[in-house]
Amino acid sequence: MDDANLLQGIVGSTAYGLAGPDSDVDRLGLFAAPTIRLLGLHTPAESRVSKAPDVTRHEAAKYCRLALGGNPTVSELMWLPAELYEVRTELGDELIGIRTAFLSAKRIRDAYLGYATQQFRRLEHRGDGTFSSDTARRTAKHARHLLRLCWQGRHLYRTGELLIRLEDPRPFRDFGERVAAGDIDLARRTLAEYEAGFDAIRSPLPDQPDEEVVERWLLRVRRAHYDVR
Incomplete structure (x- = not known):
């Protein structure tokens, strides 16, 4: 078999x-x-x-x-x-x-923010934006996925529904380009804002799956x- x-x-x-x-x-x-x-x-x-x-x-x-x-x-x-x-x-x-x-509240929060933090750690080692076009593309990709993970995770944590398709991908692309151009602080601030946002939500998800x-x-x-x- x-x-x-x-x-x-x-x-x-x-x-x-x-x-x-x-x-x-x-x-x-x-x-x-x-x-x-x-x-x-x-x-x-x-x-x-x-x-x-x-x-x-x-x-x-x-x-x-x-x-x-x-x-x-x-x-x-x-x-x-x-x-x-x-x-x-x-x-x-x-x-x-x-x-x-x-689904469970703590595991969803920890997993999505944890994966987003991994993307941020990759961005921290990319320098000031004065790198090759290939590195810039990878940097923009990591930044897009940082924002996407934060956004998806927060929506799931708040509603109990995981949205896969982004209604408007433009803000995610723009975010990636700005970070790839050297605005690492934008990624840092965004991650911190989403962390605080999770803490402000009373999730409908259970404590345990x-x-x-x-x-x-x-x-x-x-x-x-x-x-x-």
Whole structure:
């Protein structure tokens, strides 16, 4: 029995509406390894990464652990616009149906601000804007994603809904260009403002995710993909 691809879609800049002419098309998916293979001495790899096309796939249990931790990249697979899904199965649709079970206030706040801070740390080492055009493009990209993570995370923290497609990408592009031109303080101030903004919100999200709901889904996956051979 082979791995079963349960859900896959186009994520990243293309999904956000931030892709440029040189942007790669990133795909994310999750698969179920045959249950019997998880019980032996040598268990299968939990993640598979391929290039051309760029596809990252996580085994169902690892996917659940990452999503329960609030991982922004992983979580967006459950919230994509319908047209961005390339593989949808019954179990994949069930996962989408329980996506709110993965949410918790503290983990969402920590994960989104944490990933945004990682983008800022990259910006801090870019200098004063007097670098190559290639470095400037990467700097603008990091800045765009810093703002995007802050914006998405705050909306999710405030409403319980993760918005993937940005209604107007222009402010994010403009922000990236300003930071790439040397305005690192803009990125620093923006991150601080969003941190304060999170603190001012009374989130409707629970203190802890609903792991029982997630566990029941994962056990359905295991039963559906048990291989007796």
